[in-house]
Amino acid sequence: MSDGSTTNSSGFPNPLAWLGRGAIGLFAETGRLAIFAGRTKAAAFTPPWNLAQIWKQIVAIGFYSLPVVGLSAVFIGAALALNIYTGGNRFGAEQFVPNIVVLGITRELGATITGLMLAGRVTAGIAAEIGAMKVTEQIDALKTLSANPFRYLYAPRFLAACITLPVLVLISDIIGVMGGWLVSVFALDFDSTTYLRNTIDFLTMEDVVVGLIKAVIFGAVIAIMGCYQGSKSKAGATGVGRAATLSMVGAAVLVLASNYMLSTLFVRIGI
Amino acid sequence: MTQPILQLKGVEKSFGSNQVLRGVDIDVAPGNSLVVLGGSGSGKSVMLKNALGLMTPDAGQILFNGEDVTHDQGREREAMRARIGMLFQSGALFDSLTVWENVAFRLLNAEKMKRSDAKERAIETLKKVRLGSSVADLYPAEISGGMQKRVALARAIITKPDLIFFDEPTTGLDPITADAINDLILEQVKALGAAAVTITHDMASARKVADEIAMLFEGRIIWRGPASSIENSGNAHVDQFVNGRADGPIQPAI
Numbered sequence A: 001m002s003d004g005s006t007t008n009s010s011g012f013p014n015p016l017a018w019l020g021r022g023a024i025g026l027f028a029e030t031g032r033l034a035i036f037a038g039r040t041k042a043a044a045f046t047p048p049w050n051l052a053q054i055w056k057q058i059v060a061i062g063f064y065s066l067p068v069v070g071l072s073a074v075f076i077g078a079a080l081a082l083n084i085y086t087g088g089n090r091f092g093a094e095q096f097v098p099n100i101v102v103l104g105i106t107r108e109l110g111a112t113i114t115g116l117m118l119a120g121r122v123t124a125g126i127a128a129e130i131g132a133m134k135v136t137e138q139i140d141a142l143k144t145l146s147a148n149p150f151r152y153l154y155a156p157r158f159l160a161a162c163i164t165l166p167v168l169v170l171i172s173d174i175i176g177v178m179g180g181w182l183v184s185v186f187a188l189d190f191d192s193t194t195y196l197r198n199t200i201d202f203l204t205m206e207d208v209v210v211g212l213i214k215a216v217i218f219g220a221v222i223a224i225m226g227c228y229q230g231s232k233s234k235a236g237a238t239g240v241g242r243a244a245t246l247s248m249v250g251a252a253v254l255v256l257a258s259n260y261m262l263s264t265l266f267v268r269i270g271i
Numbered sequence B: 001m002t003q004p005i006l007q008l009k010g011v012e013k014s015f016g017s018n019q020v021l022r023g024v025d026i027d028v029a030p031g032n033s034l035v036v037l038g039g040s041g042s043g044k045s046v047m048l049k050n051a052l053g054l055m056t057p058d059a060g061q062i063l064f065n066g067e068d069v070t071h072d073q074g075r076e077r078e079a080m081r082a083r084i085g086m087l088f089q090s091g092a093l094f095d096s097l098t099v100w101e102n103v104a105f106r107l108l109n110a111e112k113m114k115r116s117d118a119k120e121r122a123i124e125t126l127k128k129v130r131l132g133s134s135v136a137d138l139y140p141a142e143i144s145g146g147m148q149k150r151v152a153l154a155r156a157i158i159t160k161p162d163l164i165f166f167d168e169p170t171t172g173l174d175p176i177t178a179d180a181i182n183d184l185i186l187e188q189v190k191a192l193g194a195a196a197v198t199i200t201h202d203m204a205s206a207r208k209v210a211d212e213i214a215m216l217f218e219g220r221i222i223w224r225g226p227a228s229s230i231e232n233s234g235n236a237h238v239d240q241f242v243n244g245r246a247d248g249p250i251q252p253a254i
């Protein structure tokens, strides 16, 4: 069609044109995101560091996420224990509840749940804050005052998220295992001492480290998506709202996708 | 003829199919005050952002003190920005910083001045825009719109720039506050001996601060002359704008 529209004469979307345009748009967007991420990392790993800003972001990202991380972890641990018990029951393997809970939480769920919760709370918050600065010309003002937004705004958030996420995941691991223990002891009649002994026997350093490495990557994803979408925000309240939504969805999908890729990698190299 | 401090030569800028600037030619002499008139959405802010390097022109050149800075990056760009002050249309104060930290932002960050010295300089500069030291520790959200404009003005002049841009300094203010802001701008620009480029659609503001007036229309500068000749410019577009009539060669943007 001459006007390049994706609707044909019958008024229905032309699926091929729609797909083609979507694919081209996706590649272009991925490229822009990669360049943005590269510049953020470059600013984050070279001095001078804005320690005051980094500390402020650690408090904003880390400290205020504790309630949401703790609550999600306890419920996931509890639900995991219940499901393993029910499943294991079918072939008499219910005694493996503590082992599978600690493995599942440390290798997988502690990091994923924390990553997803923060993709909501933190990514959207960063996007809204940066977006509001963009549309009120504060980012332009930074540049005219010779402050580089990558150094002044994005790098501190990136570093703070990469430092904070592993700590939050460690806390989430502990609380998640505790959630499993609570359900097992108080609802499923496990003996508390035996449960805890099995947990500690089965707990390995490697599984915990796998979760923490994932956490660092999730931290990077969360901060970069928030900053990227915020910095592209269009004027008006709808523009900022849209930036927040896009950043959140993008971060959640990227957390899950990178989780799968990292899990594959760790299985390949045998840890 | 003296070397202009700023020159725009054939500057073009489009957003998609929206051709905003179609070849802007203008220059500003050192110490001179130029007012650029233009309707809402005519591209006044885009013109300033190109001049400052916040946007890159699609075609044309920006010269600062005779040097081509159109594609400058990094150190050269910073050297130019250190000599220029900018008052944004929305004020653009950083809402996470206090008033004095806003005013002293360049001193604290780019120039690494000690906080106590920077605060002293900020309070001195606030005094120049008739704000007492009591506002220094407030946040921008805690002061009125007129006071925010003054703080933004203080931030623009604290490093004694050679050239200051004012993007609609009086828009959104009541006429009395607007007049006070105009007085302050005039006084501070003269005190610094700086050149000024003010963009506005407010004729009262233009008459007060301008040495020279230019008019931006359909992406070009269509008229330019001394401020005193604005009433008899002999240009139908300028006449319509000066007298604020809806009918004439300029179609209202509604």
Ligand SMILES: Nc1ncnc2c1ncn2[C@@H]1O[C@H](COP(=O)(O)OP(=O)(O)O)[C@@H](O)[C@H]1O
Pocket (backbone or CB within 6 Å): B015, B018, B020, B038, B039, B040, B041, B042, B043, B044, B045, B046, B047
């Ligand atoms: N960053 C941008 N992206 C796309 N369009 C823009 C951008 N900035 C300005 N425009 C468009 O350029 C035109 C001129 O805008 P502007 O310079 O802000 O007008 P004004 O003269 O009121 O300051 C408008 O149509 C606006 O939509």
Ligand SMILES: [Mg+2]
Pocket (backbone or CB within 6 Å): B044, B045, B046, B089, B167, B168
């Ligand atoms: Mg404007």
